Amino acid sequence: MALGVPPIASAAVTAAQVTGVVSGVGGKCVDVAGAGTVNGTAVQLWDCDGGSAQSWTVGSDGTVRALGKCLDVTGQGTVNGSKVQLWDCNGSGAQQWSAEADGHLKNPQSGRYLDAPGGSTVNGTRLQIWDRNTNPWQTWHLPDGGTTPPGSCAPSLGAGQYNTPVSYEGKTYQLLVHIPDRQTGSRLPMVLNLHGSQSTGAGQLAYSDMAASADSNGFVAVAPTGVVPSGSGYIWNVPYVTPSGTRDDVGFIRQVIDTLTVSACLDPARIYATGYSGGGRMTSALGCMLSDRIAAIAPVAGIRAGRPDPSGADRPDPTSCAPSRAVPVIAFHGERDATNPYNGGGDNGAWRYSVAVAQQRWAALNNCPTGPAVTQTTTHVRRTVYTGCHDGADVELYTVSDGGHTWPGTPHDNGNGNVTHEISANALMWEFFKKHPLSRPVG
Known part of the structure; x- marks a missing residue:
């Protein structure tokens, strides 16, 4: 045959x-x-x-x-x-x-x-x-008679914005993707963009205004949706936070990566994650638990480094975040955030330690010997960075002094406080991501 x-x-x-x-x-x-x-x-x-x-x-x-x-x-x-x-x-x-x-x-x-x-x-x-x-x-991609160079790829998903199915643990979920035009045979980077609590993938892609960034910078933007109903949308099953008995969202995101690496011809060394609010907490968890697949993370209004320590909620529990490699981190947070307060506390029992402590913990995980170095980048924005980290995995934080629970640079007002336009989270995270591919893709 x-x-x-x-x-x-x-x-x-x-x-x-x-x-x-x-x-x-x-x-x-x-x-x-x-x-x-x-x-x-x-x-x-x-x-x-x-x-x-x-x-x-x-x-x-x-x-x-x-x-x-x-x-x-x-x-x-x-x-x-x-x-x-x-x-x-x-x-x-x-x-x-x-x-x-x-x-x-x-x-x-x-x-x-x-x-x-x-x-x-x-x-x-x-x-x-x-x-x-x-x-x-x-699913296997066979030789094509020499029309595609070794290591390149022929995607089954074309350019555009649409839903595509992903199967996980016997169920099929619709996944919103935005795929830019590409050169024939090329593999593209991907940015996972995780929605906040009570939202959806479509809502997050629109709120973050990331489709335009994906087109101009040549990456695939992927906006999945959680499965735990909450308000008018859904929440993520964040490890150590969400009650058990629902979809394993770390495993689900791994499946998303595996599926799209083939169907969308992704570059396994350039898989990144960002997310807003609850999606920022989930993004942080992916940095902790999926560091073998995700090259760098960029939580917005939601940086964590594991759950609050049961013996002292003002610091992270070190057993709940143990990545297999140093993970580059860039984060954004407003000092006037009333949902996930910059200094910790608030109504959310999972939000106890401060943003600064979360950054410090990532710096410790990455063995960063230098920092924090603080510079005022614009009138209301300062940059705090730890450098010299293992494998170049620096840890950056952009603090917006007048910023609310919002996405820096978005043209949309979500009613959660001031949106700064002095910086663009999309532009800054993409420049950061470009500098931090996985040096060697791991399974």
Whole structure:
């Protein structure tokens, strides 16, 4: 059975066979471990590098070959979980593959599909076969005859602003995306933009005025919506804050990243997060718990560094925020914020320690030896920064002396106090984000 190329490829293939990378979940590539050619060498996921271990020839005979050998199901296995490997080409059913229109890659002998276990994108994840499902870790982008350079991508989502589905834990959610025009084959950065309590993704995208910024700077803006009803909208399931029993929103955001990395052709090294109010608290939690995927964060009117310590609510609980790497942080907060008071306290039981203490905690987490250095940037705005941090993960805070519970620079008045136009949160966070990609994408 001949192996066809899914229509998600950027051009039709007219040659009898094509050679190039096979990419999948997390933007990772199908890779021969150590470029080994011994029979039984593992086939795995790895960062795309364009090397010979990731150069696959899709043949008209139904084989997928690398380094002169064939992609093979170990031991002619047909059960879920059978691993794939590299083996001498022998014409067996274990080496036959058929591409389906939506990017699934089927081994007809077993009736099962090439799969990354559990959606893992950690380098070295051993590939297997599994029953067909709709998870993004069974979607593969095959070589396109050389029309797209190695490491580039052909998105299935086009430019525009619209909803696209994301499946998580057996349910499907609609996700609002704003995708700018792009050069063919390019991978784009993404900014997650999380709404405040009692709002929605659409409301947040409009309030922050981020679509225009996405178009002018060439990044994908993504505005998901929480699932816990509150007022006229929803709230996020912020770890240690929201009662349990609802969607795991850290896991959900991970799924959003995995899904869009494939469908929107994202650059895994340039995934960022921002959010307003409750969305700022959720953004802070993502910095704590999803630092392997999110390169930098920019909470607006909501910077936290974990829950208040039960033994002393004027400081963060160190056990509730333990990122796996130093996370660059840029934050914005008004000193006249009556919802999340700058000096802590207020009606929200999760908002006890001050904004300055939250910044100090991120500086400690990032091992910043220098700071705080304070400069007056405009009449009502001062910048506080900790520098020299591990891996360059600086921690910046823009304090607006006359600012309310608002988004700096937005043209919209939400009735929560003064909106400063002396600075633009969108412009400043994007300049910060550009300086802080992940040095090496991690699963």
